[in-house]
Amino acid sequence: MAAVGGVDLDVAAGQRVALTGTNGSGKTTLLRAVLGLHRQVDGEILVGGRGSRSAAEWAWRRRACAWIPQRPAAGRFPLLAHELLRSSGDGGQALSAAERLGVGALVDRPLSSLSGGQLQRVHLARAVGCVAAGAGVVLADEPTAALDFAGQEEAAELLTGLPVTLLVVTHDRAMAARCDRVLEMAAGRLREVG
Secondary structure (H helix, E strand, O other): OOOOOOOOOOOOOOOEEEEEEOOOOOHHHHHHHHHOOOOOOOOOOOEOOEOOOOHHHHHHHHHHEEEEOOOOOOOOOOOEHHHHHHOOOOHHHHHHHHHHOOOHHHOOOEHHHOOHHHHHHHHHHHHHHHHHOOOOEEEEEOOOOOOOHHHHHHHHHHHHHOOOEEEEEOOOHHHHHOOOEEEEEEOOEEEEOO
8 A cells, every 4th residue: 555645746946845744644755755765656756856766866865855854763873963963964064053953062972862852953953964065955854843842943943944945744833834835645645735
């Protein structure tokens, strides 16, 4: 059974799009397919006008898209926060963003020792580093879910202020309100709601 079907979505460069809908409706699957984490896709997914048929195109997509997962995994190895930030392509900008987000003092700690909100902030900072390194698309899956109200506002402001195309899965109405378009997924189908 397909998790997502019949989706025809065109997002203009620089546009901010919120994906809303109930849990299990296919929002995360859609984001992961755009990123290339789901390779069994009928049809075509273009990012910046480029497909994903060759290894070179997949490599380009990994650099072109910054990814903020919903439940950031600490990983199987004791990765330190500063190592995750450095993986962004511009560790200096990622570290500066970590300072602004209040997690700069935690960069020498293992990711597994961070709270959900701290880990979410580190992933937000990493996305800033990816954008500084040239990523033009940010794919964010519930980027404010582990944060308190003030943190949600801060994360929403940071994400919608980046000079990129933003596709964000969210249940946060304030986050959705900051976007140019709001789309709702239901049973793997997409419809425009705002």
